[in-house]
Amino acid sequence: MELWYSEKHNDDLRISMRIKESLHTERTPYQDLAVLDTVQYGRMLVLDGLVMTTEKDEFIYHEMITHVPLIAHPQPERVLIIGGGDGGTVRETLRHNSVKQVVLVEIDGRVIEAARKYLPTISCALDDERVDIRVEDGIRFVQENINAFDVVIVDSTDPIGPAEGLFNREFYQNVFHTLRPGGLMVAQSESPYMNGSFIKRMVADVGSAFPICKLYMAAIPTYPSGLWCFLCGSKEVDPEEGCSDRLDGKPLKYYTRALQKAAFQLPAFINDIVSPSELNNGE
Amino acid sequence: MELWYSEKHNDDLRISMRIKESLHTERTPYQDLAVLDTVQYGRMLVLDGLVMTTEKDEFIYHEMITHVPLIAHPQPERVLIIGGGDGGTVRETLRHNSVKQVVLVEIDGRVIEAARKYLPTISCALDDERVDIRVEDGIRFVQENINAFDVVIVDSTDPIGPAEGLFNREFYQNVFHTLRPGGLMVAQSESPYMNGSFIKRMVADVGSAFPICKLYMAAIPTYPSGLWCFLCGSKEVDPEEGCSDRLDGKPLKYYTRALQKAAFQLPAFINDIVSPSELNNGE
Numbered sequence: 164m165e166l167w168y169s170e171k172h173n174d175d176l177r178i179s180m181r182i183k184e185s186l187h188t189e190r191t192p193y194q195d196l197a198v199l200d201t202v203q204y205g206r207m208l209v210l211d212g213l214v215m216t217t218e219k220d221e222f223i224y225h226e227m228i229t230h231v232p233l234i235a236h237p238q239p240e241r242v243l244i245i246g247g248g249d250g251g252t253v254r255e256t257l258r259h260n261s262v263k264q265v266v267l268v269e270i271d272g273r274v275i276e277a278a279r280k281y282l283p284t285i286s287c288a289l290d291d292e293r294v295d296i297r298v299e300d301g302i303r304f305v306q307e308n309i310n311a312f313d314v315v316i317v318d319s320t321d322p323i324g325p326a327e328g329l330f331n332r333e334f335y336q337n338v339f340h341t342l343r344p345g346g347l348m349v350a351q352s353e354s355p356y357m358n359g360s361f362i363k364r365m366v367a368d369v370g371s372a373f374p375i376c377k378l379y380m381a382a383i384p385t386y387p388s389g390l391w392c393f394l395c396g397s398k399e400v401d402p403e404e405g406c407s408d409r410l411d412g413k414p415l416k417y418y419t420r421a422l423q424k425a426a427f428q429l430p431a432f433i434n435d436i437v438s439p440s441e442l443n444n445g446e
Numbered sequence: 447m448e449l450w451y452s453e454k455h456n457d458d459l460r461i462s463m464r465i466k467e468s469l470h471t472e473r474t475p476y477q478d479l480a481v482l483d484t485v486q487y488g489r490m491l492v493l494d495g496l497v498m499t500t501e502k503d504e505f506i507y508h509e510m511i512t513h514v515p516l517i518a519h520p521q522p523e524r525v526l527i528i529g530g531g532d533g534g535t536v537r538e539t540l541r542h543n544s545v546k547q548v549v550l551v552e553i554d555g556r557v558i559e560a561a562r563k564y565l566p567t568i569s570c571a572l573d574d575e576r577v578d579i580r581v582e583d584g585i586r587f588v589q590e591n592i593n594a595f596d597v598v599i600v601d602s603t604d605p606i607g608p609a610e611g612l613f614n615r616e617f618y619q620n621v622f623h624t625l626r627p628g629g630l631m632v633a634q635s636e637s638p639y640m641n642g643s644f645i646k647r648m649v650a651d652v653g654s655a656f657p658i659c660k661l662y663m664a665a666i667p668t669y670p671s672g673l674w675c676f677l678c679g680s681k682e683v684d685p686e687e688g689c690s691d692r693l694d695g696k697p698l699k700y701y702t703r704a705l706q707k708a709a710f711q712l713p714a715f716i717n718d719i720v721s722p723s724e725l726n727n728g729e
Contacts, residue, residue: 167460175464175485177450181457202458220639223713356503356667382665382673382713384639389672390665421711428708430506430665430700 168199168207170214172357172387180204186281191273193325198281204385206282208249210274211324214385216249221285224351225251226418227381227426228393232314232349233259234405234423235397239313240264243341245301245329247318248274250286256316257288258413265294266312270325272298302328305337313343317350322361330365335372335396347397352378355433356388363436369396377402378437379426381417392433403427451482451490453497455640455670463487469564474556476608481564487668489565491532493557494607497668499532504568507634508534509701510664510709511676515597515632516542517688517706518680522596523547526624528584528612530601531557533569539599540571541696548577549595553608555581585611588620596626600633605644613648618655618679630680635661638716639671646719652679660685661720662709664700675716686710 166182180201187198197209205218216224229252233239240263244252248269256265267289269275275296278286289296297304305315315338319326328334329350338348352365362378370376373396383391395402405423429437449465463484470481480492488501499507512535516522523546527535531552539548550572552558558579561569572579580587588598598621602609611617612633621631635648645661653659656679666674678685688706712720 169462173486177462179452179460179462181459203456380665382663382671384671384673388665388667390667416715417713419711419714419717422713425708425711428702428704430705431702432699434702 168201168209170212176387178385178387180207187277189273191271193271194320196271196273196277198277207385208274208278208282210320213321215320216251216282216285217385218282218284220383220385221249221251222416223381223383224391225255225285226415227379228252228316228318228349228351229255230410230415230418231379231393231402231423231426232316232347232395233262234407234409234420235347235395235400235402236313236345237400237406241312241343242266243268243305243312243315245304245315245317245319246326247316248272249278249282250275250289252316252318253291253294254285254288257291257293259409261409263293266297267294268297268299268301268304270298270300302334302337305334305341308341310343311341313346315342315346315348317348319351321353330368332368332371335369339372339396339398342398345399347395347400347402348373349393349395352392352394354386354388354390355380355392355436356390359436362392362394365394366437369394373397375399375401377427378429378433380429380433381426451484451492453495459670461668461670463490470560472556474554476554477603479554479556479560481560490668491557491561491565493603496604498603499534499565499568500668501565501567503666503668504532504534505699506664506666507674508538508568509698510662511535511599511601511632511634512538513693513698513701514662514676514685514706514709515599515630515678516545517690517692517703518630518678518683518685519596519628520683520689524595524626525549526551526588526595526598528587528598528600528602529553529609530599531555532561532565533558533572535599535601536574536577537568537571540574540576542692544692546576549580550577551580551582551584551587553581553583585617585620588617588624591624593626594624596629598625598629598631600631602634604636613651615651615654618652622655622679622681625681628682630678630683630685631656632676632678635675635677637669637671637673638663638675638719639673642719645675645677648677649720652677656680658682658684660710661712661716663712663716664709
């Protein structure tokens with residue numbers, strides 16, 4: 164018998180992966196959760212029918228959502244992660260020796276439990292003594308914690324379902340206030356090939372809350388279209404210009420210091436999404 | 447009724463696209479050829495069951511395989527394209543005013559005819575008076591034309607079937623000799639996520655023929671994994687350092703002058719494919 168997982172990226176496009184075994188499925192208070200063991204990508208976390216992370220390619224997303232903002236900050240000590248219950252972003256954050264505390268605010272405790280049980284290579288740092296795990300709503304958490312963090316990472320699901328409230332102007336303004344002076348945020352921001360109008364609105368919203376707002380990219384094979392965006396909002400530092408070589412000697416698989424700047428060099432059609440021009444002139 | 451095209455990237459992974467209509471299928475002397483009209487990507491050319499190009503995303507591949515080597519060359523006048531029967535690389539090459547002649551050597555004349563009939567936005571430049579179309583074998587062509595071109599673009603199918611002989615050391619040495627002094631070549635070189643060992647061998651082969659050998663990338667949603675590589679072999683110029691702003695004012699959709707350098711900044715695991723190190727140190 165062959166078992167296949169198929170994901171509808173939309174009505175006209177699907178990706179399918181052969182499955183060794185369905186390890187776990189449940190309906191949590193917030194979403195459908197599944198852990199499947201795939202032949203191509205190893206174990207895979209699926210929320211509401213969408214791939215969140217896989218053992219084989221998780222390094223791309225987690226390294227790029229974490230190290231770009233942390234290297235841009237001269238001395239990140241307190242980091243807030245909203246979402247990210249699988250623990251991959253926590254693991255990468257703790258590679259920075261400057262970090263004294265990581266607060267992980269995940270609304271769905273079942274994601275954390277599933278990751279602990281089925282995805283140990285991703286969740287392995289959740290028990291580090293610098294990690295403070297809160298199973299609660301990130302929207303309320305940023306309202307109640309002012310001037311508290313150096314970096315905020317919004318490691319959320321897609322902007323439908325439980326994460327919807329993490330994608331609007333009011334939320335980004337609250338993130339601004341939860342950041343200390345000189346702080347910056349990053350949020351996963353979907354595919355430029357599939358979600359151009361969504362990214363355009365998100366750039367406008369983050370840009371209304373932060374003086375510096377820049378988009379960067381990484382190539383993630385298990386996400387729709389294979390190209391993914393991350394949006395930075397910064398109070399002061401230019402995220403393209405990394406401040407630190409803090410990662411020297413760490414065994415990374417995607418991020419390099421050269422990519423800190425290169426990841427922000429966008430294809431022309433994405434530049435047009437971010438700041439439309441009459442005619443793109445190849446510059 | 448719903449019609450779907452499914453491509454097996456390997457035994458464990460498939461992509462599927464909904465089809466409006468199958469416009470054309472035939473068995474040519476070299477391969478299976480189909481033109482399908484997809485909902486998501488417009489009309490699509492399929493050779494031996496693999497997506498070659500689509501109306502919606504062809505700009506990425508064609509701009510990146512063409513403009514990177516042509517901008518790296520100070521004054522490209524004669525350009526050789528091997529493969530590329532759809533005409534997209536010809537169209538992009540002719541955006542460079544310095545170009546006096548483009549020789550297109552495509553082994554399968556049926557690809558050219560199908561593109562002329564079904565893909566007019568891609569094949570539109572094939573009748574330009576600067577274009578010399580030869581329906582013949584590119585392997586023999588480079589053996590017989592010494593010191594004749596400034597840039598060679600190997601715009602081939604995958605390294606199985608008719609293109610197999612375009613991926614070995616002897617072929618790259620012949621390309622070296624078909625280039626004039628200061629010339630450079632580029633060849634499509636598959637996905638770093640799916641074909642790492644293939645890329646490793648190709649880097650060794652091109653590197654044995656050319657003093658400068660560098661890999662760059664573009665994000666192509668209809669190709670396996672969504673991330674694609676291109677390998678440059680150069681006699682003299684560093685392809686990262688573009689020599690010209692010849693494209694200023696041209697209406698491009700992917701390539702920008704900033705990407706000329708950024709596209710060569712590889713993720714750590716690809717750096718390891720190209721030049722393995724004991725421990726990647728984030729640099």
